[in-house]
Amino acid sequence: MNCISNRGFTFVSGALKGVSLFLVLSLFAGAASALTCTSIASRDWNNRNSWSGCNNGQPPAGATVVISSGTTITADSNTNTVADITINAGGTLVGQNNRTISLTGNFTNNGTFTASNGTVDMVGTTMQTISGTVTFANLTLNNAAGVTISGNVTVTGAFNPGTTPLVITAGSTLTINGVVYTGPCSGVYGAGFCSVPSVASINLASPNPTAGNTAVSWTAVFSQSVTGVDITDFVLVQSGGVGGASITSVTGSGTTYTVTASTGSGTGSLGLNLVDDDTIVNANGTPLGGVGMGNGNFTGQVYTISACAPPANIPSSVIVSCVCDNFGRTNLNPSPIFNSNWIVSSSDGLGILPYINATSTFLRLTENTNNNAKAATVPGIFPAAGNYISVEFKHYAYNGSGADGVAVTLSDYSVPATPGAFGGSLGYAQRTLAGGGGSNVSGFAGGWIGVALDEYGNYQNPTEGRVGGPGFITQSVGVRGSGSGLTGYNWIGGTAVLNPIVDNPGSTTPKPGYSYQVIVDARNAAATAVAVNRDTGAGYTSLVNIPNIYTAATALGFTQAPVPNNWQISFTGSTGGSTNIHEIGSLRICAQTVLPVTGGVASGYSAIDEAYPVAAGSTIPSYQNFQTGHIYMKLPATPFKLWVAALSNTGISSGYSAASAKYAQVKLVDNTVMAGANPVCGLDSARTCNSACTGQPAAEAGATQIVTFTKGGPGAALSPSFTLNSSWKNLVAVIQECTSASCASFTSTAAACSADSFSVRPTGFASVTSATATNGGTGGTPIFTAGSGLFDLTAMTAGVAGFASGYTGTPKINSASVQPASPATVAGMLAGAFSAAISGTPSSTASGTSFTYSEAGGFYLLGPDFAVPRIPGVYDDNWTVTDSDPTKNDCNSGTSAAAYSNTKDASGKYGCNFGIAANTAVFGRFVPDHFDTAVLPVSGVPMPCPAGQVCPLLYNGFVYAGQAFTTQVIARNQAGFTTQNYAGGYAKNVTLSAWDALGSTALQNPSGGTLNNSTVSAASFAAGIATTNTPTYTFAAAATVPTNIYLRAVDTDNVTSLRAANPTTTSVEGGVRVASGRIKVSNAYGSELLPLTLMATAQYYTGTGWLNSTTDSVTRLASINASYVVGTGTSNVTVSPASKVLSMGNLTINLSAPGAAGTVILAPTIDPASPGNPPFAVGTGTVIPGTATFGVYKSKNSYIYRRESY
Structure with a gap:
């Protein structure tokens, strides 16, 4: 237990079991209110050494607490309820968990306040303020007077505001658990608190x-x-x-x-x-x-x-815009119609022009004075062809003597509006001296139609120089057609006398105020309709209806002028000897297209080919063509033009240059698609142009022109001529409006792209040459092996001198145009390809260095012959794919002459393709890649390989040394096909040689042999094949072991059957086994009374001896020569057969019984017709004669023959 004394009062603090220790200070408020406790050290709140000015204790209730700079005070227990707490800069106040700081005054933080999990309790009875930037763990408000937030206050834990009014000052914030309330705002915290109205x-x-x-x-x-x-x-x-x-x-x-x-x-x-x-x-x-x-x-x-809404009788299919003028103002100009000025004029010399009368507030056309002829022209431009126009107004004619009237005129906008004659002509028609008019006065300048409200009655009267009409009709409506000067303005229709009448001359105030409607329907310009309606109070009724002004004019014997590009609408007023005041009001003009006097503003542009025809009744192509039309393929150095149109949202902006000439730059830019990229100009049907596209430079010097849209023109014009001198794969026209004729700068109107792109192709390939295959003859060098010898070809385009070609395409070869050069007769296959051309000046060149030709001889490439039809030998049908696309057909594709034409057809299109125009030179010389040789079996030679012998696979047979065999030499290309042109002048003499193995270069003429008759003459070749049946192979020794030989062919160009690569497996060389051979006749003996039989046998030498040639069934013996020593002569022995072919190597020889003892020596000879004619002969060791002995007994008894008889 501690006791603290202060001014006679005792404060007791102690620890109670189970209760948190806290400091209780009980002071009289009056005694503590004067204290200001300032921290002097960094200690706990309840440490008396922490403070100065606190009477040697902690801050009592009602004290003002100041946390000074450089000190940290920790509120380690609940505090007394102090007045104000101020934390100075550099000072720190630290709260403690579950501890409460209570105050009745303000909480000001200019230093650091660490809340921990403690609570600050605002318990004052007057307005308290929390200022500075401070974050509370828990904040309790218990002050009916309110708490002001002046700074940025954040509560992260419990916020218990009760019903304490809160004020958040401007720029201050109160953040409660993440929800921010921004001042200024005030109120009791709860739903909707501090919400911002919106x-x-x-x-x-x-x-x-x-x-x-x-x-x-x-x-x-x-x-x-x-x-x-x-x-x-x-x-x-x-x-x-x-x-x-x-x-x-x-x-x-x-x-x-x-x-x-x-x-x-x-x-x-x-x-x-x-x-x-x-x-x-x-x-x-x-x-x-x-x-x-x-x-x-x-x-x-x-x-x-829509203060100017369309009238109800506009056709439902017609969408119109309306302009109105009620004239309820002091000055005529500017008008609410486009905020532009009416154009007023007169031809009467009275010096008074139409104006808004201050009393009536209507547009006054004439005073009630004599001989008025005045006009007021609406501030607008009305495109004619394709337009529907309704003109409505209220008409007032009063306070006079009943003359003459007003007219509504539609005239050519390109002609300044000047009224016609006064009086009965009502400012529209003419007056002539010859017609009794007293003077010559031209009709309305550029007049196309004049609808008159005639009070006096002369407008329909063919007097005073007016042309046509039924006569004098008062109080009527008349219609006159087109005219110029003193000519035309023919009457074309009108009414009889109207009831109610047109004017009210007796009234001094504007009367009668009927509504009139003039309709000109030129949606079909060639059949323009005109109608006049009047509303006297019960709705419009028809007064005049002319369904087709042209047929009506023709029926009346005159020609109505075609509609101009644009109309202007004027009101004329006229008086003569009689008068009225003439006024109009409530003007409403509705049309499908109406433009301000400044002219139309293009919503876009379009460029199409000059070949598109003008539309019927027009001077320019139709709108549909400008919507979907294309630009056709072009040729270098060939001028062309483009139609260029200014477009509105619904058609050609025919009023685009109505007020003044306009200019547009047309720039042709390269839009070629690069690999892996999109084209710069992404074309679409709306013809939009991105900035990258408009920023592209012109493709070349001749690719920019300025198009002039002449004043009053139809909204489209032909460009000056473009001349492109290079080839281009994909060009786009970029159209941009200029500020002047020089086009030094552009207006803000968005640029447009053509909806179509186009290409420019070379006129052809000027040449196809070779730097290597230059030998077109039948001999000499250079030479190239068929199908394997590589040579070059170069195609060069035609170009324009001094200009880069621009062509980078890849030429193609038409295999059907490869032609053999004489004396060759068979076309080979030309393989290989050109690389992409490299543009040069003036030509592009495309080369290929890996061409091969599959035949012998030479070849050339044909120019086109479209009667066959045959396209050129070298051509390109892909460069113009931009135009040749079948969905576009902007050039003529295919294989006809039109597809390669450099002349426009009737539709204005060139051919899509180009190529050489004439035959090329001959390319060559081509020789076989190699020979194949073969030993051919002819009449059984070679003979089958005997058992035990190993003969060549090609051919598996054998011949006798010296026996002729048949050899074939075949000229081949690299692919193994026969070069059929290896004949005649292209064939060369071939020499055969014998080798020890297939493809061998080790041993020629094996076993010491010799290949005889080894030349194959060039003349013997036909279609690449030659056959010889004279070669023989002989040995130096008569008895030589059997030997395989392989026949190699080499011609004078060193074409050989020996392959360069892997010759022992790839060479095709016919072989044969050659053996030393002979004919041996056996010996026999016997009775002279009986015949004897001997055997002639073909044999071959094996190296160890002679074996019967059992596979020889072809050798033919021509005769069997016999040497007789029998009895006293030689005629008593007969030899058979006289000649015979061996069978399995043997031939049986029969001798008849001579009847006397003696000997016969038999020596056969070879029949020259024997296949291969083997060189067997007596004396060479190749024929071994046989001896037949008659009269020789088997034993010493005398019996030669004995038979037992029974």
């Missing part, structure tokens, strides 16, 4: 207005109840032709307000936006969108104001 919607509260100066309203809804909403918080957004709109009132309260405005005049749109200036606040004073002007801005919905 605009939920500003929606239309009225229908779209169809008349000017109409009151319309918007409903503005806020997210919460607000005040301070007034007219200054809103602005109107006027666009199109709307002008003069104003906000008239703002009413409402809470969350919903109504804003009312007058629409002013004109057609367009009118929107309402709220502009936040922080004057609109919620109940807490929080401004709209929070503090800061503009952060509560909102864009409201927009009215479409």
Whole structure:
């Protein structure tokens, strides 16, 4: 137990079991209120040595606590309820878990406050403030007067505000468990606390207005109840032709307000936006969108104001735009029609022009004075062909003597509007001296049609020089056609006297005010219709209906002029000897296309080929052609033009240059697709052009032209001629509007690309040559082996001198155009390919160095012969794929002459392809790649290989030394096919040689033999094959072991059967086994009374002896020579057979019985017709004679023959 004494009071602190220790200080408030306790050391809160000014103790209740710089105070127990706590910069106050710091004043943090998990309790009775940047673990508010947040305060744990009013000052924040509340705001913490009001919607509260100066309203809804909403918080957004709109009132309260405005005049749109200036606040004073002007801005919905809506009788299929002028203003100009000026003129010399009368507020065309002829022209351009136009107005003719009237005219816009004659011509028709008009006055300049409201009656009267008409008809409507000067303006239709009548001359105020409607329907310009309607109060009724003005004119004997490119609409007023005031009001003109007097603005451009024809009744191609048309393939150094059109959203902008000439640059840029990339200009049907495309340079010097759209032109024009001198694979036209004729700069109108790209191809290949295959003869060098010898070809394009060719394509070879050069008769196959051409000046060259030709001789490439048909030997049908695509057909493809033509056909197209125009020179000389040799079996020779012998596989047989055998030599190309042109002048003498093995180079003439008759003459070759049956192989010794020989062929060009690679396995050389052979006749003896039989046997030498040649069934003995020593003569022995072919190597020889003793020596000879004619003969050791002895007994008895008889 501790006792602390302070001014006579005792404070007791102690530890109670089970209760957390805390310091209890009980002070009289009056005694402590004056204390300011300032930390002087870094210690605990309850350590008296931590403080100065605290009477040697911890801060008592009501004290002001200051944490000074450089000290750290830890609130290690619950504190007394102090007044203010200020943490100076550099000072630190540390809370402790489950400890509470209580204060009745302000908490100011300029240093560091570490909350731990302690609690700060605001328990004052007057407004307290938490300022600085401070983070509380737990914060409790228990102050009915309120707590102000002035800084950035964060509570990470429990926030217990109770019902304490909270004020967050501007720029301050209170963050509760991650939810940020931004000042300024105030209120009791809870749902919706500190919310920022915003605009939920500003929606239309009225229908779209169809008349000017109409009151319309918007409903503005806020997210919460607000005040301070007034007219200054809103602005109107006027666009199109709307002008003069104003906000008239703002009413409402809470969350919903109504804003009312007058629409002013004109057609367009009118929107309402709220502009936040922080004057609109919620109940807490929080401004709209929070503090800061503009952060509560909102864009409201927009009215479409059709103060000039179309009339109900416009066909439903026709979409029109309308312009109106009610003339309810002081000055005629500017007009609400495009905010442009009416053009007023006269031809009467009175010095008064049409104006808005201040009293009537209508457009006054004439005063009630004599001989007026005036005109007022609408500030607009009305394209003619394809347009539908409705002109409506109210007509006033009053306060006079009943003459003459007004006319509505449509005239050529390119001709300045000047009214025609006064009086009965009503400012439209002419007046002539010859016609009784008293003077010559031209009709309306450029007039195409004039619809007159005639009070007096002379407009339909063919008097005073007017042409045609039924006569004098008062109070009528008449129509006159086109004219110029004093010619034309023929009457074409009209009414009888109208009821009610046209004017009210007795009235001093504007009367009668009937509505008139003039319709000119030129959607089909060649059959333009004209109609006039009138509304006297019960709706429009038809007065005049001309379904086709041209057929009507023809029926009346005159020709109506074609519609011009553009019309202008004028109102003329006229008086003569009688008068009226003439005025119009409530003008409404509706048309499919109506343009301001500045001319049309192109929404895009299109470029198509000059070959597209002009549309019927027009001077330019149709809109559809400009929508989908192409640019055809072109040729170098050949001028061409392009049609270029300015387009609107619905067609050709025929009024594009109505007011003045305009200019556009057409630049042709390279759009070739590079490998792995997209083309620079991504074309589409909308003809859009990206910046990369428009930034492309012109392809070459002649690829840029400036197109002039002449004033009053139809909106399309032919460009000057382009001349491209190089070839291009893919070009695109980029069209950009210029600011002037020099095109030094461009307007802001977006550039456009042609919808189609096109190519430019060379006119042909000028030559195809070879640097290596230059020998076109039958002899000499260089030579190339057929199918394997590599040679080069180079194709060179035709070009334009001084200009790069540009061609980088790959030529092709037409195999059908490969032609053998005489004396060759068979075309071989030309293999190999050209590489891509390299552009040069002026030609491109494409080369290939690995060409082969499969035949012997020479060849050349044919030019085209389209009668066959045959395309050129060298050609390209791929360079123009941009145009030859079958979906486009912008050049003529295929194999016909048209496909290779450099002349346009009737449709303006060239051929897609190009090639050589004539035959090339001969390329050569080509010789066989190798020979094959073969030993052919002819009449059984070679003979089958005897058992035990190993004969060559080619051929598996044998011959006798010296026996002729048949050898074939075949000229082959690398692929093994016979070179059929190896004959005649292209064939050469071939020498055969014998070798020891297939493809061997080790031993020639094995076993010491000799190959005889080894020459194969060139003349013996036919279609690449020669056969000889004279070769023989002989041995030096008569008895030589059997030997295999292989026959090798070599010609004078060193073409050989010996292959260079792996010759022992790849060479094809016929072989045969050669053996030493002989004929041996056996001996026999016997009775002279009986015949004897001997055997002639063919034998071959084996190396150890002679064996019967059992496979010889071909050798033919010509005769068997006999030497007789029998009895006294030789005629008593007969030898048979006289001649015979051996069978299995043997021939039986029969001798008849001579009847007397003696000997017969038998020596056969070889029949020369024996296959191979083996050289067997007596005396050479190759025929061994046999001896037959008659009269010789087997034993010494005398019996030669004995037989027993029984």
